[in-house]
Amino acid sequence: MLSKRLFFFLSIVCSTMQNQAQTIQVCESCSVSSLKDAVNQAKAFDTIIVQKGTYKEYNILINKPLTIIGKDYPVIDGELKGEIITIISDDVTVDGLFIINVGTSYTEDYAAIRVRKSKNFVIKNLVLEKLFFGIYIEKSHHGKVFHNKVIGDAIEEYNSGNGIQLWYSHHIEIENNYVEHVRDGIYLEFSDDCLIRNNVSALNLRYGLHFMFSNDDIYQDNTFENNGAGVAVMFSKNIKMLNNTFKENWGTASYGMLLKEINDAEIIGNTFEENTIGINVEGSNRIIYKHNNFKHNGWAIKVRGACYANQFTENNFLYNSFDLAYNSKINDNVFDGNYWSNYTGYDLDKDGVGDVPYRPVKLFSYIVNRTPETIILLRSMFIDIIDFSEKVSPVFTPDNLLDNNPLIKKVTW
C-alpha cells in the first residue's frame, strides 16, 4: 500500500517536473526481466517498478537519478558473487527490495547496497539478509536511510561486515531501522552532523553502534541490546546522546557504552540496564551526564585514565553491583544530586537531600580492579566491613569523590 501510494506520488511529481519521465516495469515474464536491464534502459529521473519475483543479479550500477520501487518485496539474489547495488548518482531512491546473498570477500567490502559520492539519496523499506555489508554510504551527504531491516548471520568478526556503515559522509539521517546479527549494527567513521534516531540494534557480534572521528552527531531514542560489546563512541566531539536504551550487554569487555576520547558531549535521559559495565569512560572531558537511569549493572560507570570536568547530576543509580569504579586517586569530576539506591544515610531536615555525603567508590571495586577473581566475594559480610572502614577513612579511593547532595528519592523528569 505504502509503496503504491508513494509510486503515485512520485510519478505525479516526476511527471510535472520532468516531461520525459517514464515508468519501467520489471517482472520475470516482462520484456525487461532484470533490474540491470531496466537501469540501462532508463533515462534520468525515470521510475523502475520491480514486480514480485526473484532476480538473480549483482553488480547493479545505478549511475543516473532513478527511483527504484519494489512491489511486494521482490528478491534480488546476489548468489554470493559480489556487491549487489551500487549508487554513484545523486537523487536516487531505492524502496521496498528484499536483497539477499551478498558476496563475502577479504579484500573488498561488498555491500548489499552502496552509495558512493552522491547526495539526496533515500534508501528505505529494504530487507537485507545473508549479507556481508548491508548499507554502505561513502563520501555522500544529505541522504536518508529509513525503515530498513538488516538481518545478518555473522558468526566470526573477521569475515563479517557492518549493518549500516557511514564513511566520510555528513548530514545523513538514519531512522527507524532494525539491525541484528552483523558485526557492528551501525558504524560511523569521519561522518559529521548525522542524526540516528529510533533504531534498534541488537544481537550484533561487536558493537550495536560504533562512532569514530565523527563530530556534531545526535543519536536518540535508539535501543541497543544484547550486543557483543555494546556501543562504542570514540574520538569524537559534540555528540548528543539522548533517551537511548542500552540493555543486557554482558561479557568481559562488554559495556552499555564505551566513551573514549570524547569531549563536550551530552548524555541525557538514557537508560543503562543489566550491562556488565553501564558506561566505560576513558579520557573524556566536559561531558554532561544528566537524567540517566543506571539499573542492575555490574558497574554503572567505570572511569579509567584522565577524565576531567565531567558532571554527573540528577541520575538514578539503582541496584548496581558497583556504582562507580575509579582506577586513580585523583578526581576532577562532579557528582551532585544523584539518587543512589545504595545510600544508607538519613534526611533529618526532610529536604529530600541526604544529610551525609555519599561515597560512590567502594574499596572492593578497587580490589576487584586489581584481582578480578575476587568478584566472587561480592556482597560478603567481610567485604561490607572493609568497605565500611574505607568509607570512614579513605586510603585507596579518591577522598574528594563525594556526592554531597545524595537524593532520598528517585529522580523523575
Next chain:
Amino acid sequence: MVSIIGLHKKFGKNPVLSGLDLTINEGGIFAVLGPNGSGKTTLIKSILGMVIPNEGEIKVFGENVKNNSNYRHKIDYLPQIANFPSNLKVKELIRMIKDLRQNTSEDQHLVELFKLNPFLDKKLGTLSGGTKQKVNLVLTFMFDSPLIILDEPTTGLDPISLIRLKDLIQAEKAKGKTILITSHIMSFVEEVSDEIVFLLEGKIYFKGSISELKTKTNQPDFEHAIASILIDNHA
C-alpha cells in the same frame, strides 16, 4: 536373663569398669551397690545400650545389645534424674511414651496411686522434683516388661509415695519379674533386695545375699558390713 562377660569401659583415660562378669537370673530383686564412681550407673547404662563398652559382651534375654534396640522392649528403665522436655504437659508426655513404645492402660492406675491427677495438665517445667520423680515412676511401671531397672528410685519421694513404691516393687516381683536397683539408701536396699552385687573399682567385689555379706564381713548389720568393705579397701 542378663549375662555380662569381660566388660571394660574407660571414660577418657579413666577406667570405670575393668573386666566385669555378671549373670543375673530370672526373678527377684537385685541391688547394685558400690561407692561413688564405682561404675553402678555405667553398668546399668551399658545394659541399656546407652554406654558403649570398649570390650566385652552383654546379652539380655540371649540378644547381644550391640547396635540393637529391639531388646529394650523387654526393659523398663527409671533414669536417675527426671528432667523432661519442659514444654510438654504431663499428659502429653505419658501419651508420647506410650506412642513410642506401645499402648497400655496401666498408667491410669499409677496416676491414681501417686495422686498425679491434678498435675496432668501442667507443663513438666513447672513441676517440683518429687512430682517429676512420680511421673518418672509412672512412665516406668506402666509397661509390663520382664526386666525393670531402677536408678535411684527413691530420690525426692515423700514417705507415702516411698511406701507405694515398695509395694509396687514387691507386686512386680510377685509377677516373677527381675528388678535391678541402684540406691544409696541402705535401709531401702536391705528391705527390698534379695541379692546384692557390690561393685568396687570397676569389678564385682561381692555377689550374694545380704546374710552372706554379713557373714563374710563379720558384721552384725548390713550398713556396717558395707562400711567395713569400704574401710578395708581404702586402708
Next chain:
Amino acid sequence: MLKILKYSFFDLMRSRWSYVYFAFYLLLGTVLLFLNNDLSKAVITLMNVIIVLVPLIGTIFGVMYYYNSKEFTELLLAQPLKRSSIFLGQYLGVALSLSMSLILGLGTPFVFYGLFESSAIWDFSLLLVTGTFLTLIFTALAFNIALSNENKIKGFGYAILLWLFLAIIYDGLFLMTLIFFEEYPLDKLSLVGTMLNPIDLSRTLILLKLDISALLGYTGAVFKQFFGTSFGLIVSFVMLTVWVVLPVLRILFKSKRKDF
C-alpha cells in the same frame, strides 16, 4: 524417626523462641516491603540477612536445643528406639521448625505484598530455598559440635566460633589468598574456595540472580562457564546438598559411638 521428629517439631513450634524467630522475620519482611516499597532493594537486604543471620540462628538454636533436651534424649535412649532415629528425628525437628519460621515469617508479608504477580518471585524463592539449606546445614553442624562437647559453655563457644569463621573470617582469608596469588590463574581456586564454605556457596547462588552482570565481567573461561550457564546453579545446589549430607552422616556416626 518420624515420631521423634513429630514430638521435637511440635515441642519447638510451641516454644517461645520459635515465635520470636517467626515474629522477627515477619517484622523484617513487613518493614522491608511496606516501608521501602521497592522489591529489588528488599531482596538485596534480605540476602544479607539470610546469609548472615540464618546460619547464626541455626547454630545457636541447634546447640541450645541439643543441650536443653539432653535428659529427654536419655529418656528416649532407654526406649526401644534406634539411636539414628532419635538423633535424626531431633535434628530434623529443629531444622524444620526453624525453616518453617523462616519461610512463613518472610513469606507472609511477601504474599500480602502481591508476590505471586511479581517478577521477583524467582529471586525470592531462591532466597527462601538457600535460607532453608543454610538452616539444615548449620543446625547439623551445631548438632555435631554439641555431640562432641559435653561442656555447654565450650559447645556454645565453638558454635559461635564456627559461625564467625564461616561468615567473616573465611572470606578474609580467602580474599588475602586471592590477592597474594594474583599473578596465577585463580578462577578454579576461587570457585573451589566458594564451594568449601556453605555461606559463600549460598551467597554465590543468590549473586547468580542479583549480580550476574558483574559476575560475567570477569575473563576466566571457568568462571564464564560456571556463571554463564545453568552449570553454576546445578553445581551449587549439589554442593549445598553435600553440605547437608556430610554433617548429618557425622551425627549418625558420632551418636552411635557416644556414651550417655
